[in-house]
Amino acid sequence: MVARSNCDKACPPDGGSADPLIVLAAFSHDLAVSGSLEGAVSTLLEGVVGAVDAGAGGLFLTTADGKPPTCRTAVGDIAPADLESAMDYGLLSRCLERNSVETAYRHVPHRSDAAVRSLLCAPLLLDERRLGVVAVVNKRQGTFQGDDVGLLEAMAGLLALTVANSQMARALKRQEGVSRELELAAEIQRNLLPQADLEESPVIGLNLPIREVSGDFFDFFPLGQGRICFALGDVSGKGINAALLMAKAAGLFRCLAKGGGSPAALLVAINREICETASRGMFVTMVAGIYDSATGSVRFANAGHEPPLLRAPDRSYRSFPAAEPPLGILPELSFETHEIELGGGEFYIFSDGLTEYRYGAQEALGVEGLIQLVESLADLPLDRRLRALLSELDHEGWQAEDDLTVLAIDDAWVGRHD
Numbered sequence: 468m469v470a471r472s473n474c475d476k477a478c479p480p481d482g483g484s485a486d487p488l489i490v491l492a493a494f495s496h497d498l499a500v501s502g503s504l505e506g507a508v509s510t511l512l513e514g515v516v517g518a519v520d521a522g523a524g525g526l527f528l529t530t531a532d533g534k535p536p537t538c539r540t541a542v543g544d545i546a547p548a549d550l551e552s553a554m555d556y557g558l559l560s561r562c563l564e565r566n567s568v569e570t571a572y573r574h575v576p577h578r579s580d581a582a583v584r585s586l587l588c589a590p591l592l593l594d595e596r597r598l599g600v601v602a603v604v605n606k607r608q609g610t611f612q613g614d615d616v617g618l619l620e621a622m623a624g625l626l627a628l629t630v631a632n633s634q635m636a637r638a639l640k641r642q643e644g645v646s647r648e649l650e651l652a653a654e655i656q657r658n659l660l661p662q663a664d665l666e667e668s669p670v671i672g673l674n675l676p677i678r679e680v681s682g683d684f685f686d687f688f689p690l691g692q693g694r695i696c697f698a699l700g701d702v703s704g705k706g707i708n709a710a711l712l713m714a715k716a717a718g719l720f721r722c723l724a725k726g727g728g729s730p731a732a733l734l735v736a737i738n739r740e741i742c743e744t745a746s747r748g749m750f751v752t753m754v755a756g757i758y759d760s761a762t763g764s765v766r767f768a769n770a771g772h773e774p775p776l777l778r779a780p781d782r783s784y785r786s787f788p789a790a791e792p793p794l795g796i797l798p799e800l801s802f803e804t805h806e807i808e809l810g811g812g813e814f815y816i817f818s819d820g821l822t823e824y825r826y827g828a829q830e831a832l833g834v835e836g837l838i839q840l841v842e843s844l845a846d847l848p849l850d851r852r853l854r855a856l857l858s859e860l861d862h863e864g865w866q867a868e869d870d871l872t873v874l875a876i877d878d879a880w881v882g883r884h885d
Contacts, residue, residue: 778815
């Protein structure tokens with residue numbers, strides 16, 4: 468024996484009109500206790516058909532492409548396909564456009580097998596959103612009257628709420644799936660970044676994405692004989708596309724740099740690979756180089772990236788602007804390798820997320836502001852200084868517009884650990 472819903476029980480078993488208040492109360496109860504929103508739509512539609520003593524009914528939902536509402540659920544003694552083919556879609560569209568209940572009758576010969584002889588429909592509206600139309604067809608006794616119109620309008624409001632909840636539940640489920648994937652992608656990205664501090668290496672880097680995944684990356688690894696290969700890159704754009712290109716650029720660097728060639732030749736090779744697959748105008752700015760701890764020298768090349776900063780022991784600064792464009796724009800590019808002596812100083816590479824940082828409506832931090840922050844933290848060891856720097860920028864009022872990434876080399880580390 469199949470249990471009947473409260474709405475079914477409120478409808479007279481022998482046809483005729485039900486008490487509207489009783490039907491609405493039962494209808495609301497079914498909605499409240501339903502464990503499945505999709506099931507609630509079908510159950511409540513059956514209740515609508517029974518309440519107005521109709522032969523069948525259907526729920527027609529709007530689509531994003533602006534086409535006439537399509538039948539999503541049908542109940543009663545007419546097959547869903549027959550109901551959909553016999554439905555007057557012009558009437559349904561008019562019902563939505565006018566935000567009004569519409570009625571139509573078709574004069575047919577006695578004993579006609581016409582699928583739809585009479586039709587009553589009401590719009591499903593929620594916060595001015597046109598969700599669709601609920602339609603009932605073929606009044607079993609007589610014609611649809613004023614009580615039927617009022618009852619259908621009231622039930623259409625509850626059905627609109629049910630449909631909206633169902634759509635929201637599906638959207639949240641999709642969003643949860645995307646969120647889980649983003650969390651996994653973020654974890655993978657974090658694992659790609661090298662983990663080291665100044666107790667083990669003179670090179671340290673930090674990355675603070677403003678979204679789940681980052682378009683920035685840094686990397687460094689030893690080449691032997693006191694040499695350390697390093698890079699910091701920034702992919703144009705944000706989101707998944709930037710993260711994917713970031714992963715490719717980071718992978719190319721890690722693979723191609725192990726050959727130990729010049730930084731300029733390394734950027735030429737990476738650029739050719741990125742140009743083969745980069746799309747939609749995306750590009751990568753990058754600084755790549757080799758630090759020799761034995762001599763205190765840095766050899767590097769710059770592909771359209773922010774100028775690195777050399778901080779001398781006397782706290783003076785020197786920058787090195789890029790002369791070549793970013794990677795991924797032109798397949799045939801040449802780059803220049805620069806060589807500088809750190810002389811016990813520090814070498815900073817950073818993404819433009821730091822210099823574009825703003826405090827409220829004030830001007831961007833800029834290079835001068837970044838230097839002032841570094842100097843205000845100069846008494847701290849380099850690793851703690853970088854963490855304190857990002858912590859300073861994470862206070863209330865500061866507004867990040869892009870990922871924050873910084874890599875630094877401390878040439879004085881060699882002397883402390885000899």
